[in-house]
Amino acid sequence: MPLVILIVFHSNIISGQxxxxxxxxxxxxxxxxxxxxxxxxxxxxxxLFMNSFEDLNLSKQLYNAIADxxxxxxxxxxxxACPVVLSGKDVVGIAQTGTGKTLAYMLPxxxxxxxxxxxxxxxxxxxxxxxxxxxxxxxVKSLTTYMNxxxxxxxxxxxxxxxxxxxxxxxxxxxxxxGRLYDLALTGVLKLKDIKKxxxxxxxxMLELGFRYQLTNIFELLPERRQNIMFSATMTxxxxxxxxxxxxxxxxxxxxxxxxxxHNIAQQCYNVPNFYTKVNLLSHLLRDRDExxxxxxxxxxxxxxxxxxxxxxxxxxxxTCVIHSNKSQNYRFRSIQQFDEGAxxxxxxxxxxxxxxxxDKISHVINFDxxxxxxxxxxxxxxxxxxxxxxxxxxxxxxxxEEAKLAIEILMDYEIxxxxxxxxxxxxxxxxxxxxxxxIEISGKIRRTQDDERGPAFHEKKLKNxxxxxxxxxxxxxxxxxxxxxxxDKIANLRSKKNK
Numbered sequence: 001m002p003l004v005i006l007i008v009f010h011s012n013i014i015s016g017q018x019x020x021x022x023x024x025x026x027x028x029x030x031x032x033x034x035x036x037x038x039x040x041x042x043x044x045x046x047x048l049f050m051n052s053f054e055d056l057n058l059s060k061q062l063y064n065a066i067a068d069x070x071x072x073x074x075x076x077x078x079x080x081a082c083p084v085v086l087s088g089k090d091v092v093g094i095a096q097t098g099t100g101k102t103l104a105y106m107l108p109x110x111x112x113x114x115x116x117x118x119x120x121x122x123x124x125x126x127x128x129x130x131x132x133x134x135x136x137x138x139x140v141k142s143l144t145t146y147m148n149x150x151x152x153x154x155x156x157x158x159x160x161x162x163x164x165x166x167x168x169x170x171x172x173x174x175x176x177x178x179g180r181l182y183d184l185a186l187t188g189v190l191k192l193k194d195i196k197k198x199x200x201x202x203x204x205x206m207l208e209l210g211f212r213y214q215l216t217n218i219f220e221l222l223p224e225r226r227q228n229i230m231f232s233a234t235m236t237x238x239x240x241x242x243x244x245x246x247x248x249x250x251x252x253x254x255x256x257x258x259x260x261x262x263h264n265i266a267q268q269c270y271n272v273p274n275f276y277t278k279v280n281l282l283s284h285l286l287r288d289r290d291e292x293x294x295x296x297x298x299x300x301x302x303x304x305x306x307x308x309x310x311x312x313x314x315x316x317x318x319x320t321c322v323i324h325s326n327k328s329q330n331y332r333f334r335s336i337q338q339f340d341e342g343a344x345x346x347x348x349x350x351x352x353x354x355x356x357x358x359x360d361k362i363s364h365v366i367n368f369d370x371x372x373x374x375x376x377x378x379x380x381x382x383x384x385x386x387x388x389x390x391x392x393x394x395x396x397x398x399x400x401x402e403e404a405k406l407a408i409e410i411l412m413d414y415e416i417x418x419x420x421x422x423x424x425x426x427x428x429x430x431x432x433x434x435x436x437x438x439x440i441e442i443s444g445k446i447r448r449t450q451d452d453e454r455g456p457a458f459h460e461k462k463l464k465n466x467x468x469x470x471x472x473x474x475x476x477x478x479x480x481x482x483x484x485x486x487x488x489d490k491i492a493n494l495r496s497k498k499n500k
Contacts, residue, residue, distance in 0.1 A: 052072070052073050052074075053066050053071065053073065053074055056074060056078075056079070056082050056083075056107065057086075057111075058082075058107055058108075058111050059110075059111050060146075061144075061146035061147045062107060062110060062111060062143065062146075062147075064145070064146050065142065065143045065144070065145045065146055065147075066143075068142075068145065069142060069143075071103075074100075074103075075099050075100040075103075075104075076095075076099070076255045077093060077095040077099045077100060077101055077104045077253065077255045078100050078103055078104040078107070080093075080104075080253045080255060081093050081104040081105065081108075081253055082104065082107055082108045083108075084251045084253065085104075085105055085108035085109065085227075085229060086108040086111065086112065088227055089227070089249070089250070089251050090227060090228040090229070090247040090248055090249065090250035090251065091105075091227075091228075091229045091230070091250060091251050091253065092230050092232075092243060092247065092250045092251070092252045092253070093105075093229075093230070093231040093232070093252075093253045093254075093255075094231075094232055094233070094252070094253070094254045094255070095231070095233065095253075095254075095255040099255065101201065101231040102135075102136060102139050102201070103139070103143075104231070105199050105201075105229050105231060106139060106140060106143060107143070109123055109173075109197055109199075109229075110140075110143055110144060110147065110149065113149060113172060113173075115148055116172065117170075118170065118194065119168070119169075119170035119171075120170075120191045120192075120193065120194040121152075121171050121172060121173065121174035121190075121192070121194065121195065122172055122173075122194055122195060122196050122197070123172065123173040123174070123195070123196065123197045123199070124174050124176070124181075124192065124195045124197070124198050124199065124222070125173065125174070125175040125176070125199040125201060126176060126177070126178055126181070126198070126199065126200045126201065126206070126215070126218070127175065127176075127177065127201045127202060128177065128178075128202050128205040128206045128209055128211065129177065129205075130155040130156065130157060130177060130332075131332065131333075131336065132201070132202065133153040133154070133155045133175045133176060133177060134153060134155075134333075136153065136175040136201070137151055137152070137153040137175050140173055140175070149172050149173065150170060150171040150172045150173070151171060151172065151173040151174075151175070152166055152167065152171040152173070152174050152175070153174075153175045153176065154166070154167065154174065154175075154176045154177075154180050154181060154184060155176065155177045155180050156177055156179050156180040156183075157328075160180070160183060160184070160187075163180070163184065164184065164187060164189045167184060167189050167190045168189055174190075178206065178211045178214035178215055178218060179211070179214055181214075181218060182214045182217055182218055185218070185221055192218075192221045192222050192223075193223060194223075195222050195223060195226055196226055196227065197226060197227045197229065198222060198226055198227070198228050198229065199229045199230075199231070200215075200228075200229070200230045200231075201230075201231050201232075202231070202232060202233070203230050203231075203232045203239055203242065204232045204233065204238075204239055207238045207239065207242070212238070212242075215242070219246060228246060228247050228248075228250070230243070230247070230250075233375075233378075233379055233382075264385045264389070264390055264391060265381055265384060265385040265390075265391040265392065265393055266390070266391070266392045266393070267381070267393050267394075267395070267414075267416050267417070268393075268394055268395070268416065268417050268418070268419050269394065269395035269396070269397060269405065269416045269417070269418055269419065270394065270395070270396050270397075270418070270419055270421060271397060271398075271399075271402075271418060271421065272396045272397065272398055272421070273398060273399070273427060274398060274428065274430075274431055274432075274435055275304075275307075275431070275432045275435060276311075276428035276430045276431075276432070277425070277426075277427050277428045278368055278396045278398075279308065279311045279312075279428075280425050280426050280427075280428060281396065281421070281422070281425050282297070282308075282312070282366065282368065282396075283311075283312065283315050283316075284422060284424065284425045285366075285394070286312075286316065286345075286346060289345070291363070291364075292345070292363060292364055293345060293363050294339075294342070294345060294361055294362050294363045294364075295345065295346050295347070295362070295363060295364045295365075295366060296347050296349065296359070296362050296364070296365050296366070296383050296384070297346060297347065297348045297349070297366045297368050298349060298350070298351065298365065298366070298367050298368060298369070298371075298380045299348065299349075299350060299368045299369050300350070300369035300371070300372070301350060302324040302326050302350060304368075304369065305322055305323075305324045305348050305349065305350055306322065306324075307432070308348050308368060309321075309322040309348045312346060312348065316345075316346060318344070319344060319345040319346055320344065320345075320346045320347075320348065321335040321338060321339060321344040321346070321347055321348070322335065322347070322348040322349065323335050323336065323347065323348070323349040323350075324349060324350045335347065336359075339359070340359050340360070348368075351371070351376055351379070351380070359383060360386070361389075362383055362384040362386075362391070363384070363391075363392065364384065364391075364392045364393065364394065365380055365381050365383050365384045365391070365392075365393040365394075366393070366394045366395075366396070367380055367381075367393070367394065367395040367396060368396055369396070369401070370395060370396070370397045370398075370401035370404045370405050370408070371404065371408075372404055374404075374407045374408040374410070374411040374412075375411070377395075377408045377411075378411075378412075380393075381393040395408075395416060
């Protein structure tokens with residue numbers, strides 16, 4: 001009976017809801033099947049009391065930093081990953097964006113990291129983009145407020161000599177993009193021989209961006225005896241191959257697979273005929289500034305991002321900004337900062353912003369183009385509805401994109417509600433160059449029949465032009481000897497002819 005009463009007080013853990021209370025009979029019916037499952041019982045008992053960061057067995061300095069940040073209890077991925085990372089085993093964590101993967105590996109790493117004056121880094125964190133490097137550095141600095149820990153971020157697009165000087169000054173934790181890290185290692189300034197823990201964050205994005213070659217080269221520079229920690233939002237064949245080549249009997253932790261719908265995000269979609277009608281519909285929706293106060297708009301490529309930005313800038317002016325990989329680093333940083341602070345209401349971007357970037361209070365995520373890969377849809381909409389807040393997302397799809405929309409619904413096992421197209425929105429007849437029909441010309445020779453009438457410009461070839469080119473005297477001699485001759489062969493044959 002005491003066990004049942006204890007379960008009543010902690011029934012919120014089972015349901016995942018913190019504010020609900022259940023009576024004794026409800027708890028009994030809820031717990032009885034669980035207690036009969038011997039495989040689940042240790043997991044249940046372990047989770048029963050895990051309701052705060054205090055239960056993760058961290059250091060006092062980390063608890064003070066967590067309190068300053070305002071975090072009350074760990075997320076599922078943090079709760080599952082922290083003990084495994086502390087054990088020293090290789091870890092592979094799969095969780096959706098916005099679930100706190102950065103803290104899941106940083107908290108146990110910082111607990112084990114002792115003070116040292118050595119110059120070479122002991123923890124290496126690899127991330128795919130420059131924005132993520134800065135974000136990781138910021139998170140580490142906020143967690144090490146009460147610790148004497150040095151953290152440094154290096155990335156491409158900036159002066160490498162400045163980063164050489166920073167690396168030479170020494171650090172404990174190094175966050176880097178693979179390309180710049182490998183460049184610094186080749187110069188000899190950065191030495192990776194003391195790395196004890198390697199973290200690869202958003203590894204699926206790295207492989208999509210073509211960093212497999214740099215990752216392989218970096219692994220060769222690292223000591224063999226190290227702990228490997230990998231976090232990602234999706235699992236692909238390439239990721240599996242990387243794990244098999246690099247990790248040693250890793251512990252796999254999977255929390256909320258990427259195909260699972262995000263229940264705190266309201267989804268809807270519009271059937272739109274073409275690009276410029278999408279522009280008209282988006283402009284119509286954005287008129288409501290109170291509802292759409294912080295909007296992230298995803299498009300499929302850089303060219304479309306610039307095209308949409310130009311169209312929105314004419315109507316909304318300084319409220320709009322754009323980010324993609326062709327923009328300069330300073331421009332991208334400034335756009336993110338202005339959008340995060342509320343100076344810009346609308347941010348147009350490609351999938352470079354779909355993963356890892358942490359932006360608060362996004363009211364809507366609008367998929368201006370339907371992503372070709374269903375997993376990318378989950379990453380996009382994961383930018384809203386973060387930290388248990390309600391989010392909203394809208395999908396625009398054309399008849400050509402309907403198949404991609406169906407793939408998304410199959411992955412989520414959820415049919416996105418279709419909203420009726422507003423009558424007041426103009427359906428544009430203007431088409432982009434990609435949408436215009438192409439005139440396909442059949443290449444090749446045109447065969448004429450004997451009855452074809454030839455035009456007045458036609459004339460027969462002159463007699464001298466009808467002769468067949470025999471290739472000169474050398475080719476005529478070749479026919480005599482039946483095979484091509486080298487210069488030495490020709491001289492020998494001439495001598496043999498003279499001797500005859």
